[in-house]
Amino acid sequence: MIIGDEIVSLSRLQFGLTAMYHFLFVPLTLGMSFILAIMESVYVMTGKPVYKDMTKFWGKLFGINFAMGVTTGITLEFQFGTNWAYYSHYVGDIFGPILASEGWMAFFLESTLVGLFFFGWDRLSKVQHLAVTWAVAFGTSFSALWILIANGWMQHPVGSAFNYETLRMEMQSFADVFFNPVAQVKFVHTVAAGYVTGSMFVLGISAWYLLQRRDLGFARRSFSVAAGFGLASVLSVIVLGDESGYTSGETQRIKLAAIEAEWETHEPPASFTVIGFPDQDAEKTHLALKIPYALGLIATRSIDEPVLGIKDLREDSTRRIRNGMIAYGELAKLRAGDKSEATRARFDQHKVDLGYGLLLKKYTEEPANASEEMIRKAAADTIPRVAPMFWVFRLMVAAGFTMLFVFAMSFYFCATRVADQKRWLLRLAVWCIPLPWIASEAGWFVAEYGRQPWTISGVLPTSMSVSSISTEQLWFSIGGFLFFYTALLVIEMYLMIKYIRLGPSSLHTGRYHFETKAAAPAL
Amino acid sequence: MFDYETLRVIWWIFTGVVIIAFTLTSGFDFGIGALLPFVGRNDLERRAVINTIGGTWEGNQVWLVLLGGALFAVWPLVYATLFSGLYIAMLLVLFALFFRPAGFDYRSKLEDPRWRNAWDWGLFIGGAVPPILLGVLVGNLVQGLPFHFDSDLRPYYSGSFFGLLNPFALLCGVVGLLLCLFHGAIYLKLRTEGALHERALNLMRVLGPALLATLALATLWVAYGTSLPEIATMPGTDAASNPLAKTVTNAHSWLDQFAAHPWMFAAPAVGFGGLLLAWRTAITRNTGLAFVFSSLGISGMLLSLGFGLFPYLLISSSHPGHSLTIWDASSSQFTLALAFWITVVFLPIVLTYTRWVYKVLWGSVTPEKVLNDQHTLY
Numbered sequence: 001m002i003i004g005d006e007i008v009s010l011s012r013l014q015f016g017l018t019a020m021y022h023f024l025f026v027p028l029t030l031g032m033s034f035i036l037a038i039m040e041s042v043y044v045m046t047g048k049p050v051y052k053d054m055t056k057f058w059g060k061l062f063g064i065n066f067a068m069g070v071t072t073g074i075t076l077e078f079q080f081g082t083n084w085a086y087y088s089h090y091v092g093d094i095f096g097p098i099l100a101s102e103g104w105m106a107f108f109l110e111s112t113l114v115g116l117f118f119f120g121w122d123r124l125s126k127v128q129h130l131a132v133t134w135a136v137a138f139g140t141s142f143s144a145l146w147i148l149i150a151n152g153w154m155q156h157p158v159g160s161a162f163n164y165e166t167l168r169m170e171m172q173s174f175a176d177v178f179f180n181p182v183a184q185v186k187f188v189h190t191v192a193a194g195y196v197t198g199s200m201f202v203l204g205i206s207a208w209y210l211l212q213r214r215d216l217g218f219a220r221r222s223f224s225v226a227a228g229f230g231l232a233s234v235l236s237v238i239v240l241g242d243e244s245g246y247t248s249g250e251t252q253r254i255k256l257a258a259i260e261a262e263w264e265t266h267e268p269p270a271s272f273t274v275i276g277f278p279d280q281d282a283e284k285t286h287l288a289l290k291i292p293y294a295l296g297l298i299a300t301r302s303i304d305e306p307v308l309g310i311k312d313l314r315e316d317s318t319r320r321i322r323n324g325m326i327a328y329g330e331l332a333k334l335r336a337g338d339k340s341e342a343t344r345a346r347f348d349q350h351k352v353d354l355g356y357g358l359l360l361k362k363y364t365e366e367p368a369n370a371s372e373e374m375i376r377k378a379a380a381d382t383i384p385r386v387a388p389m390f391w392v393f394r395l396m397v398a399a400g401f402t403m404l405f406v407f408a409m410s411f412y413f414c415a416t417r418v419a420d421q422k423r424w425l426l427r428l429a430v431w432c433i434p435l436p437w438i439a440s441e442a443g444w445f446v447a448e449y450g451r452q453p454w455t456i457s458g459v460l461p462t463s464m465s466v467s468s469i470s471t472e473q474l475w476f477s478i479g480g481f482l483f484f485y486t487a488l489l490v491i492e493m494y495l496m497i498k499y500i501r502l503g504p505s506s507l508h509t510g511r512y513h514f515e516t517k518a519a520a521p522a523l
Numbered sequence: 524m525f526d527y528e529t530l531r532v533i534w535w536i537f538t539g540v541v542i543i544a545f546t547l548t549s550g551f552d553f554g555i556g557a558l559l560p561f562v563g564r565n566d567l568e569r570r571a572v573i574n575t576i577g578g579t580w581e582g583n584q585v586w587l588v589l590l591g592g593a594l595f596a597v598w599p600l601v602y603a604t605l606f607s608g609l610y611i612a613m614l615l616v617l618f619a620l621f622f623r624p625a626g627f628d629y630r631s632k633l634e635d636p637r638w639r640n641a642w643d644w645g646l647f648i649g650g651a652v653p654p655i656l657l658g659v660l661v662g663n664l665v666q667g668l669p670f671h672f673d674s675d676l677r678p679y680y681s682g683s684f685f686g687l688l689n690p691f692a693l694l695c696g697v698v699g700l701l702l703c704l705f706h707g708a709i710y711l712k713l714r715t716e717g718a719l720h721e722r723a724l725n726l727m728r729v730l731g732p733a734l735l736a737t738l739a740l741a742t743l744w745v746a747y748g749t750s751l752p753e754i755a756t757m758p759g760t761d762a763a764s765n766p767l768a769k770t771v772t773n774a775h776s777w778l779d780q781f782a783a784h785p786w787m788f789a790a791p792a793v794g795f796g797g798l799l800l801a802w803r804t805a806i807t808r809n810t811g812l813a814f815v816f817s818s819l820g821i822s823g824m825l826l827s828l829g830f831g832l833f834p835y836l837l838i839s840s841s842h843p844g845h846s847l848t849i850w851d852a853s854s855s856q857f858t859l860a861l862a863f864w865i866t867v868v869f870l871p872i873v874l875t876y877t878r879w880v881y882k883v884l885w886g887s888v889t890p891e892k893v894l895n896d897q898h899t900l901y
Contacts, residue, residue: 064632067624070581077591078617081606086677088606092599093854097862100592103585104869112582112877115884119578119899123883163855165763167676168599170855335674467607468679477614484621491625495632508898 003463010474011083011466014481016448018075020441021485025069027440030144030191031198031233032062033110033137036117037130038225044130053511054222055133056121057504058202063118064495068488070111075481082477087455087465093170094160094177095150102146110139144191152183155451156249157459162351164334169459182252185240186447192236193443196403197436199230203410204433205500207426210419214513218504220420227410227419234404250320251457254313254382255450258389260295261285262309269296270307275394278386283311310383317356317382320458321375324357326350329368355459362463381453389450396442399435406432527761528850530859534597535849537866539829541593543822545586547706550821552580554707556623556650557700560643562711562722567890569643570631570900574893575714577627577901578884582877584623596862600676600766600852601836608670608680609660612687616656622649627901650707651700658699661828662692662741665749667840672767681841691748694741701734702824706817709801713810716887724806731802735795738824742791750774751835752843757850766851771843777831787830794823 036055043051077099080088088095116124116132124132153160159176160169171177203226209219256262261278262270263285272294276285299307308316330347331354359378360367370378406429413419420426451457455465499506505514525533555576563569576583594602606613622645630642666689669682708730712723757769781787797820805813832838837847853859893900 063628067628070624071621074588074620075617077588078606078613080595081591081602082610082613083607085603085607086675088595088603089599089676089678092595092602093858096592096594096596096599096602096854097858097865100589100596100862101865103589103592104865104873107585107588108582108869108873108877111585112579112873112880115578115581116880120883121899163763166765166855171858171861174861467603467610468677469607469610473610476611480614480618484618488621488625491629495629499632506898 003466003468004471005463006471007469007474008463008466010471010478012462014083014474014478015079017478018072018079018481018485019448020444021481021489022069022072022076023440023444024437025065025072026144027194027197027436028065028201029062029069030140030194031196032058032065032201033133033140033198034195035198035202035225035229036062037133037137038229039222040130040133042225044126050218050221053504053507053509054218054225056507057218058222059117060499060506061201061496063114064492064499066114068492071488072485083467083469083474084455084465085467087460090168090460090465091456093168094153094157097171097174098146098150098153098177102143102150106139106143106146110136110143113139140194141191144194145187148187148190149178149180149183151447152180152186153177154454154456155186155447156180156182156252157456162354162459164331164347164351167335169456182249188240189237189443192233192240193436193440195233196230196237197440199226199233199407200403200429200433200436202226203230203407204429204431207429208500209503211423211426211430215504216420218512223410223419224414227407227414230403231407231411234400234407238400238404249457250313250316251382251451251454253308254310254384255389255446256299257308257310257313258384258386258450259393259446260307261288261386261390262295262307263311265306265309265312268300268306269293269303270299271295272298276390278390280386310386314379314383318375318379320353320356321359321378323350323353324355325360325368325370325375326357327352327354328357328360332368353458355454355456355461358464359453359461362461384450384452389446392442392449393446396439396446399439399442403432403435403439525860525863527856527859530856530863531760531849531853533863534853534859535829535833537863538590538593538597539826541586541590543825545583545590546702546821546825547818548583548586549580550654550703551707551710552576552583553650553654554703554705555711556626556646556707557654557704558707558711558726559650560647562719562726563643564718565890566636566639567893568719569639570893570897571715571719571888571890572711573627573630573646573901574888575711579881580623580627582880584620593862597854597859598836598847598849598852599854600678600764601847604670604678604680604837604847605668607678608668608682609663609684609687610680611684612656612660616653619649619652619656622646631897631901650703654699654703655696658696658702659687659692661699662689662695663687664832664837665695665745665828666691667838667843667846669841670837670839671842671845674767676765676767691741691744694737694744698734698737698741701730701737702821705730705734705798705801706814706821709805709810709814709817712805713814714887716889719889727802727805731798731805735798735802738795738798742827745831746776746778750776751780751832751838752846754834754848757848760850762850764851764853764855766845766847769844769848769851771846774843780831780833784830787827790823790826790830792823794820794827796820797823 036059039051040055043055113132113135117136120129120132158180159173160171163170202222206219206223209215260273261276263283271290271292273285274289274291276288278285295307296303327347327350330343333343334347357367359381360370360374363374363377364370409425410419413422453461455462503513505512555572559569559572563572626642626646626649630639670678670680672678708723708726712720751774752771753773753775755770755772797816801813801816801820804816834848834850835846836849836852839845
């Protein structure tokens with residue numbers, strides 16, 4: 001059946017809202033857990049109590065954030081089933097085991113041991129507790145590993161094939177799915193972005209204590225840890241997470257072309273458009289400022305491979321849609337009971353493009369007999385809006401390079417032991433706290449919006465993936481999410497800011513700012 | 524290594540194991556959350572109650588997450604049909620669960636009594652609503668749900684949220700809540716001393732008979748009031764999964780299913796026997812032993828459900844032929860084998876460190892201990 005546009009739009013809106021909201025908390029968990037492990041390692045090695053206090057105080061902020069990550073994470077697991085039922089049926093055979101592996105390997109590890117991190121200080125030896133902290137850190141990164149393998153498969157579905165008897169995709173090779181090049185690049189890029197987020201958070205807040213001239217020893221050490229870890233991480237994000245993942249697979253290539261507003265395929269090596277004004281209707285970019293050779297080098301790691309332009313990619317989509325129509329026609333015969341050798345052979349020959357045939361389902365019940373007009377529309381659907389991709393990508397890159405500057409300066413001045421005198425840098429670090437979140441959300445926007453019109457690139461269109469539910473049900477759930485998520489965010493921010501203001505005094509050790517002053521603290 | 528049929532049976536068993544593990548662990552967390560505002564008479568007592576489960580509830584909840592993941596991986600059509608069909612109910616469970624992480628972690632981070640009291644009621648919602656709704660869900664699974672598929676295997680659900688709230692399902696909701704309260708009260712008694720210990724004991728005295736009575740009523744209702752479609756033809760237990768390929772005829776009752784395999788009666792016997800013994804031992808002597816009995820009893824009841832429904836996973840009340848069975852709603856053989864090996868490797872690891880965490884955090888929690896450690900504990 002043809003699914004109403006409104007159901008598809010609302011389902012996408014809800015997924016976008018809840019996934020992006022979840023990702024406010026995930027990167028901080030990823031980064032903070034490693035920073036805590038580093039701080040506690042120093043404590044165990046040196047025996048200096050200030051490092052224990054650092055682990056405990058930043059651990060409190062970690063805990064406030066972790067609770068939200070757990071809350072919003074369960075939503076996503078429920079949501080595949082509640083809102084993307086056809087997707088769940090169609091790719092459960094591949095996506096499901098990846099998600100289950102995340103449960104076994106990551107969720108249990110982090111969720112079971114996080115309790116010991118908070119309550120095990122007096123019940124475990126120093127080394128045991130340190131092991132727990134490291135296990136939590138690895139648990140969070142394992143979680144990222146599996147979910148990015150799942151997402152990488154959605155971007156570039158390898159190791160699987162369509163089965164006409166069960167009417168779904170089925171896994172052929174776990175190794176191909178696990179070592180999917182797109183997934184590997186995405187994993188490194190995303191966890192490193194998480195480490196940057198944790199570092200920026202600790203760096204900015206420590207800078208604020210230094211500006212306030214309180215708890216100097218505590219703040220200076222925290223600042224140094226964040227500067228070192230942050231610099232290494234931001235370099236990883238930039239170097240390892242570049243556009244090299246965008247050359248495998250059709251949709252990834254379209255994404256790259258949209259990000260770069262490459263309308264035409266040029267002679268290699270392609271030049272990189274730094275800035276310009278993409279115009280979708282005219283299919284050109286006005287006032288483009290270009291760097292010769294750069295894009296070819298970044299994307300293909302060579303000077304003789306072309307980077308395909310949007311117009312050529314759309315031509316390719318048209319060809320694949322025609323193939324997909326044949327596949328769909330043969331599938332109909334198979335389903336009707338004609339399982340002859342000839343039908344099976346013809347289906348197998350074209351089935352790789354079955355998904356392109358399904359793109360026509362938006363326009364007709366019978367993709368095999370689609371009109372030229374429908375084919376043209378479906379091919380146009382495979383090209384995302386270029387301007388949002390172009391601009392949001394540049395926003396991410398700008399945020400990334402700004403952070404590189406801040407971390408590099410912070411690291412340099414820490415090494416020369418003058419960081420707390422550079423008030424301009426401290427102020428800048430405070431103001432830069434939001435940047436990693438802006439960069440992360442922008443990155444996900446590019447990855448997911450750029451994959452449209454697919455949920456599984458080239459395999460399953462978004463318009464077919466949704467559940468057969470009503471708009472009323474969708475409004476109920478969206479309303480519920482808006483209500484709970486807004487309330488929780490207000491509460492979380494209130495607590496977070498309250499504890500940041502209190503600083504290490506919240507540990508009640510008697511050693512810090514509010515307790516060493518005559519007046520008793522409020523809390 | 525294993526044939527397709529064997530793998531399907533293995534995964535039917537594993538799915539049961541995950542459901543039992545979730546009910547046994549999160550069950551007492553839910554129960555204690557629901558009892559919190561009533562058993563704790565002041566802030567320190569309530570904090571003591573919260574901290575009996577504070578360090579371990581999060582790991583316990585992962586069994587629910589894993590159950591979702593296992594359904595997705597192994598029975599994708601069940602996951603798709605159940606979650607989208609029961610859309611509103613699933614979201615209400617989810618919204619209720621929202622109260623838990625923040626409730627545990629945020630409640631004692633501020634001193635304002637209104638703040639703390641509000642979160643206590645939040646933990647109450649997070650503890651009471653999921654067992655009621657999951658009980659209602661089980662009640663509807665037993666009766667069958669109105670769903671069907673089109674020729675693309677797209678699931679459609681033709682019922683409504685309020686249609687779920689029929690008398691039998693509501694009774695199951697009450698059973699679900701009482702089960703968690705009962706199991707939770709035993710655990711609370713095990714982990715507290717003094718006044719809280721006594722109150723948990725007094726609750727036990729009442730909860731035991733209430734649970735056994737409602738459970739007996741529900742069991743009789745299932746035995747005499749519900750039925751299962753009879754499979755007439757199907758492609759085979761090792762055929763490719765497609766639920767539209769089978770035909771069914773008139774229904775048979777649950778008692779027929781048990782009568783055909785009398786050994787199955789062991790499950791309800793263990794269920795009722797375990798719960799009864801749990802009630803007696805908790806009152807007369809060893810609370811630890813009572814917890815073991817209670818766990819046995821809950822496992823027995825869940826096994827009874829599984830045995831009774833076999834080979835069905837999800838029964839369609841509107842299109843019985845579209846019902847999902849373990850033979851026609853599973854993932855591919857490749858994926859079942861893959862998921863099997865992942866489970867075989869990780870289940871022992873998870874159980875090992877979970878046991879260690881419980882061992883480290885074990886010991887009774889009293890208001891005095893909370894006071895001594897008030898800046899660290901929940």
